[in-house]
Amino acid sequence: MSGIKTSKEGRALDQAFNGRYAVMSKYIGKEDNRSSWWSVEDLEAYIAHAKTQAKELGYTLNGIRAYEGAESDKGYTTIFLSPTGTSNTERSNGNGDIPGGDILNAGQQGHPPSANYPQ
Secondary structure, three states: OOOOOOHHHHHHHHHHOHHHHHHHHHHHOOOOOOOEEOOHHHHHHHHHHHHHHHHHOOEEEEEEEEEEEEOOOOOOEEEEEEEEEEEOOOOOOOOEEOOOOOOEOOOEEOOOOOOOOOO
16 A cells, blocks of 8 residues: 555645634635545545446446535635546546546544644
């Protein structure tokens, strides 16, 4: 498995985000959200759903991409997950988003939303 980082490296990434966080919070006029949380059960269920849906759409699921977004009703930054895959009918070897694939959002925000890593 690639991409594993230490908790210390996580703190460094979090601190490096502080400048961007300050700009976003100023823009929306309140402290913005800094994290999203999903239960293991929700993540496992989403992956199972994404695999099934990818197959129905003619793709093979090969990963999950995380995007930042904004919730228009609350104004907070949010993170959502999108399935990626390769087409079963077209020549592709990338990890593009699966057209028409459902996303996973509605994760719980941090407590409080502005809490730094680790919470």
